[in-house]
Structure formats: C-alpha cells, structure tokens
Amino acid sequence: MRRISLLGSTGSIGVQTIDVVESLPDDLMIVGLANRGNPGIIDQALRCGATYVGIVDPDVAAQARSVLEPEGITVIDGPDAATAIASIASDVVVNGMDGLQGIGPSIAALQSGAALALANKESMVAGAALLHTAAGGDHDRIIPVDSEHSALAQCLRSGEHHEVGRLVLTASGGPFRGRTRDELANVTINEVLAHPTWDMGALVTVNSASLANKGLEVIEAHALFGVDYDAIDVVVHPQSIVHSMVEFVDGSTIAQLAPPDMRSAIQLALTWPERKPVAPVAMDWSSPQTLTFEAPDRLTFPLLDIFIQAGRTGGSAPIVATAANEIAVEALLANRISFLQIPTIVTETLDWQPHEQIRDVADVYAIDSAARAYARTKVEQLV
Known part of the structure; x- marks a missing residue:
C-alpha cells in the first residue's frame, strides 16, 4: 500500500489524483492533503480518510479544524502548510500546485525520502539542481506527471541514454493554432481559456494558448532527462493523442499514445515503474484515427523561444x-x-x-x- 500526500488537492491535478487513488483502493491511500484555501478540501479529507490536512488560509483552516479534528484529522495552517504536508511520512508526494510556490514543497518531499510525482513544472524549471540535490542523486525519485514528460520517461525505457537522438515534445497548439498575430490582437479571455482538448487551471490554460507552457516543458525535459537543448524539439499535434516521442540515433522513433486524459499519467506516476491493470481511459483503435503534426508558429507565439532561451541562459x-x-x-x-x-x-x-x-x-x-x-x-x- 503506497501512502500518498497530495498538494493542490482541489485543483485539476488534485481532483483527478483522488479519482485514481479511489480506483486502486488495494494499492493506494491518501494520508495528506494541502491547498491554499479552497474549503472543498474539507469534504476531500472526509472522503479520502486523510490523516493530515494543510491549508494556507487561516479562516478556511479554522473552519476545517472545527469539522476535521473531531474526526481525528490534524489540520496544519499558515504559509508553510504545503511544505509541512510534503514532509510527513508518505511514499509519494504529488505536487499539483501552481507556480513557483511549489518549489519548497517539492524539495521537502524529496528530503523526506518520498518519491515526488511532479506536476508543478516550475519546481524543476526554477531549481533543478536543488531538487536533484534533495533527491540525493536518486533521479528516479522525481517522476513526471505532465503527460509529455510521462510519455518521454516511458519512451526512454526503450534504449540507453547514449542512443537517444532527440526528444520530441508535442503541443496541441491551443485555441489559437493557425491564427496570425493580427488575428490575436483583440481576443477575449474566454477565447484564451477555451482549450480544445485539455481541461486545466487558468494559468496553465493561458500558458498553453501562448506556448509558454511548451517552453517551460522544454526546460523541464532538459532538467529531467539530461538531454541538450539542441536535441529537444517541439511539434504541434492538435489531436493530443501522441503525448511525446523519442527519436533514437538509428532513426527509430518511439511514441506514447493515449487519449487526452491526465489520469493515465497520474496513475503511472503513483505506481511507477509498475503498471496496474486498471485503465482510467483507453484508445478505441476500432475507430478511424487521424494524427497530424506541424511546426509551431514561433513568430506568432514568441514565448516558446523566450522560455527556451531563458533555459539556455x-x-x-x-x-x-x-x-x-x-x-x-x-x-x-x-x-x-x-x-x-x-x-x-x-x-x-x-x-x-x-x-x-x-x-x-x-x-x-x-x-x-x-x-x-x-x-x-x-x-x-x-x-
């Protein structure tokens, strides 16, 4: 039984992680939950049978304490609540937090001896060396949750590091694929947030629309897998079925395919490197499939290269x-x-x-x- 602590429990990754844990009751259990201040964490804690809950917002923490502590659930509050939950005894810490606030909890999770299922890409982007040091050189304890990096980790098992020719990260292209810069001058927030294939939080959805997210993912891929920037490419794949690919030096390409549903990547991160005979979602290969690929429009979406250059710097x-x-x-x-x-x-x-x-x-x-x-x-x- 693997004990799971979940940071960012009421966000998209958090909600889907709870679904995955509940689908594998003989293998996984949640012991800790943390979020900034969404009161939904109270019902989550009761539903999951968590032992510890961390909440940054003091008012929500007080509300949670009145409900949860009579049930034997300890509530931790304050700005370091997520770090405290990341430090408790667990086997896997899922970091589904948004932004750079996630780096401290990521380091705390690794220092506790847990594996880090990392959906907070900013942790690796901002402090890869710090995370690797916290892992004690055991890079296998940092397990990517992002579908692209999960795909790369799976594909890389097909060969040795010296056999890798390049990594190919796929991008959906977001809601504005094919539009010119002039056509984006007056787009509305609703248009920006209308992602064609993925249901994500607002920050990640905007970053997907601008391709900033893909620039961050290139930096993360470099940090996770030790592959030079010159050997990491990005292609637009609007169907979001091929989650990423690895091309080996002999010209063979290994790709990982699955429907655009984060639960598959989350489940594998929680049970890594073992696969469980439970499919959150699977391809229907009896139906016709069309897979297309194209180069990203780097002039219309300059944040892709701005972030890659920041990574190189x-x-x-x-x-x-x-x-x-x-x-x-x-x-x-x-x-x-x-x-x-x-x-x-x-x-x-x-x-x-x-x-x-x-x-x-x-x-x-x-x-x-x-x-x-x-x-x-x-x-x-x-x-």
Missing part, C-alpha cells in the same frame, strides 16, 4: 521568465492587458534582471519576488 533566468509570465497572466485574467502584451512583459523583465546563480531556495524566492515587482511596474505602464 540558466541561473536565475528561468525564474525571472516564469515570475514575469505569471504576473502578466494575472493581469490578462483581470482584463488589464491584452494577450499579445504577455511576451513584452516577460522580455522586458528578463532584460532588467541580472542572471544570477541559484544557491538555495531563499535565492529562488528572492529573485522571484524582485522579478514579480518589476513585472508589475511593466503592467502598470501598459494599462
């Missing part, structure tokens, strides 16, 4: 780019800037911030804070 650059993008997305969702102004804010913040080396988590948070403050000034200039 290294040091604090990925943190700065991520922080500035999150501030820009917040401004977009608040109707303060347009979709096409996001790359401007990210680029100008990158140009402002010196690219320092990262020594510890305190460096990450300090750089993140400074970059966010500067990005906010750029937002104000555009409003």
